[in-house]
Amino acid sequence: MNAGSLRTVRRLLPDAGRAFVSLLAGVAGVAGSYAVAGFTPSFVVGPIAGTMARQLPSEIITFGIVQFGEIGSQLNVVAAIGIAVGVFALVALGCSALGRRLDAPPVGVLLSIAFGVGIAFGLTAAPLPSIAAGVSVGVVLATSDLFIGVDSDVSPARRRVLGGVASALALSVGGFVFGRGGGLRGTEETSELDVSQSITAEIDSLLDDAEGNSLAVSGLEPLVSEEFYEVDINATDPTIDAEEWSVSVTGAVEEEVSYTYDEIRAMGAENRFVSLRCVGESLNGKKLDNALWTGIPIMDLVDPAVPAEECCVMLRAADGFYEEFPLSALSDGFLAYGMNGDVLPRGHGYPARALIPGHWGEINVKWLTEIEVLEQEQDGYWEERGWHGTGPVNTVAKLHVVNVGEDRIEVAGHAYAGTRGIERVEVSTDGGGSWSEATLSEPLPGDDVWRQWTYSYDAPESEHEVVVRATDGEGTLQPKEESEAFPSGPSGWVSRTVRP
Structure with a gap:
């Protein structure tokens, strides 16, 4: 190979600096998408994370849920971000090499912008976030080239990297800040539920009663949860326009029916x-967690x-x-369309979600669009992945609070048994050798509601094991034997070592 050929090869092959700039362009592409879309399905990472969650072998999904819990979902998002960055970086690297070959x-x-937009749009079908992603990739490449022409003692290769770093940093920080605020769709704000005065008065009364009945225990979440957990199969929640949304009853019925949001809201609320x-x-x-929900009986639709x-x-x-x-x-x-006196939040299923008493949270489908009556049994999403699905929920007394004083120790938590209710909670301060009955909060109205419990005792001189167990409303004691979450939900007595 002659000297001219070697120079051509070196010119076409990416050096470390060009590869690094391409990586920065990939980061900027993801940031550009986030800046416009926020954390919605229009964000380029969302479809990737969702596909991974659905296509990975069920054994891996189950392992992630059982061993890592919420961290497993976060790791899935991190992996999806890495994939998106890598794809945009490869686009930038390839297009940059082609531009050099053509001198x-x-x-x-321009090609990096076009391919970046095309890939993002193919994933999200969202024009503006896709354009933002592609343009961000191109801006980093263009800026790195412009910095080469800056009059400086710094070598051209370093100027290229500095230009890429400067533009990628600006785009990434700006994208994070703007996207965190919701992107172009704006920050999601809860709005007060527009219902009749009688329903509003009942909401206020029920919430006041729940606050008044909550036990005065430091660190114990009140009877109406301050932050309600969220678990979904996708990394991003769907953004639905209530004016275009409807829920249909289909399948083995005499006549299929469909209801709009306004039609449902016009029915008698509970x-x-x-x-x-x-x-x-x-x-x-x-x-x-627990909340006060506003809506209608689902059979009014069926x-x-x-x-x-x-x-x-x-x-x-x-x-x-x-x-x-x-x-x-x-x-x-x-069918709930309100939560704690506000319009149902997007993360909890706006415009409407199902609540089926006594069943695990997974069965309470959010963003409901169809109720299909079946002629024969079919597996649901989680049953297809080995979980037993619907329920009933297992009885549990949780131990979340330990308040150590000079002479007394206070322990507390929540107890739940689905529609069976909670009859009592017992506490052992000697590892299960003896038991004492805890104080329970007054029951809230409803068939599927948790209760708080608390117990106070003289502080021993040494560390000891506190164990708690519950008895449901049917008189059945919470099983002692521990079982993991898969496949039918966790069970067993909860214990905790306490040090005075």
């Missing part, structure tokens, strides 16, 4: 306290369709989720 760097920049517990949480985890009664129902959601359970479970089911 026309601007052509490489308020219900309902607690939800995640099937994939740890035994003493914190994915158990009955007019005259469903067949011999089988079951599949609930389907706008995010692709689906879950099946017996049709009889809908008899006490609820």
